[in-house]
Amino acid sequence: MILLALFTGGAVPIQLITLSFGYAQYVKGIPKGPAMMMAAHQFAAWYVPLVYLPAPIILIGITMYSKNRYPDIFRRIVVGVGIGALATVGLDFFRQMSVIYPIGFLVHFLNGANLGLFYTFVWDKQSSYGRGIFWSIIWLLIVELGMMTLPPMGPMAGLFGVQYQWPQLFLLTLAAHLAFGLVLGILPNII
Numbered sequence: 001m002i003l004l005a006l007f008t009g010g011a012v013p014i015q016l017i018t019l020s021f022g023y024a025q026y027v028k029g030i031p032k033g034p035a036m037m038m039a040a041h042q043f044a045a046w047y048v049p050l051v052y053l054p055a056p057i058i059l060i061g062i063t064m065y066s067k068n069r070y071p072d073i074f075r076r077i078v079v080g081v082g083i084g085a086l087a088t089v090g091l092d093f094f095r096q097m098s099v100i101y102p103i104g105f106l107v108h109f110l111n112g113a114n115l116g117l118f119y120t121f122v123w124d125k126q127s128s129y130g131r132g133i134f135w136s137i138i139w140l141l142i143v144e145l146g147m148m149t150l151p152p153m154g155p156m157a158g159l160f161g162v163q164y165q166w167p168q169l170f171l172l173t174l175a176a177h178l179a180f181g182l183v184l185g186i187l188p189n190i191i
Helices: 002-027 034-052 054-069 071-095 102-122 129-149 153-157 168-190
Strands: none
Touching (some): 002 034, 002 071, 002 102, 002 153, 071 102, 102 129
16 A cells, blocks of 8 residues: 555656656657647647546545554555645745746656655654754755656756756755755754
């Protein structure tokens, strides 16, 4: 049940971005521009209704099923999604809403919630705030590495953004993910 919750709550939504842009950039060989966006949207046209939308419904079902049967799983889902969503607000304080269109914001917000869900299933409460912050920073540095090297950012802006506003882009996203990590590392020990 935990693996299904991780898959539907974390991997599936986050992969919408990497898979759709990877499909456009690597499979179709379209590096940048409108054609790349069109190919990404073609991928998303079937991925969203068949995978992305059912995933949260399944996660809600798992959450409801586990409430009385598996209280630890229930707690990790609720706390993880909640702190991930809250941490996204901290991240967006630094990022200043660079994904300003409504669908982009929603996807970004859900991805943040899903990163929190993943964190609580893997690390959850720690013996101290320091350990919680340490593991959350490690987790968000992995996320930052992936974002700066994988589609869509890596191919579009160069590794770590060297082809687009270097070093500002990298430093901004790094600061935003570190803020996200601080919230993620502290809150599970409080809740």
